[in-house]
Amino acid sequence: MKPKRIVVLISGGGSNLAALLTAAADQDYGAQVVAVGADRPSATGLQLAADVGVPTFVCRLKDHPERSDWDAALTAEVAAHEPDLVISAGFLKLVGPQFLAAFGGRYLNTHNSLLPAFPGIHGPRDALEYGVKVAGATLFVVDEGVDTGVIIAQTAVPVLDEDTEETLTERIKVAERAQLVDYTGRLAREGWRVQGRRVLIG
Numbered sequence: 001m002k003p004k005r006i007v008v009l010i011s012g013g014g015s016n017l018a019a020l021l022t023a024a025a026d027q028d029y030g031a032q033v034v035a036v037g038a039d040r041p042s043a044t045g046l047q048l049a050a051d052v053g054v055p056t057f058v059c060r061l062k063d064h065p066e067r068s069d070w071d072a073a074l075t076a077e078v079a080a081h082e083p084d085l086v087i088s089a090g091f092l093k094l095v096g097p098q099f100l101a102a103f104g105g106r107y108l109n110t111h112n113s114l115l116p117a118f119p120g121i122h123g124p125r126d127a128l129e130y131g132v133k134v135a136g137a138t139l140f141v142v143d144e145g146v147d148t149g150v151i152i153a154q155t156a157v158p159v160l161d162e163d164t165e166e167t168l169t170e171r172i173k174v175a176e177r178a179q180l181v182d183y184t185g186r187l188a189r190e191g192w193r194v195q196g197r198r199v200l201i202g
């Protein structure tokens, strides 16, 4: 079977990207990372991609007069790599309508909370402040909302009494990376369908 083509979008260190690159090096994984894009040149994960010969691009919001221009530019950059799947792995921008028109239904995001609890950019901090005893990560299909799309997979980790935002964030990231790798491979190899809000793989 031809491996599915994945474009990964990042804003930061790219530990999720690194896990995907490692997994995709195996022929049997079912997917290959064909490009990595970022919204800022300081995203250090870009170097991880460059190190293994994967093309990279940067598409900055501030280089475009309107957000819709940025949306169009990002859509074009991603489309040029003809992806089957696009994955936001710590990409800290909400994409716009043009992007969703092109990649809706196959644009996935990994978020560091058990949605629908604690959407937004401070998932672990919000979970800790709320006092929940179980936290985790959610892989979902992006829609027009903020962290509202249909859920592909969730993984839970305990919240410990001695946790700080940093330690909880790190514990979630370990589980989150494993989930991302596992489910991206499964989606690539087996396909999926959506019934209502339920995502069924295979």
Ligand code: GRF
Residues within 6 Å of the ligand: 010, 011, 012, 013, 014, 015, 016, 017, 045, 089, 090, 091, 110, 111, 112, 173, 176
């Ligand atoms: C992930 O935990 C993701 O849920 C959050 O940012 C983190 C990205 O980390 N939005 P990395 O850049 O993949 O290391």
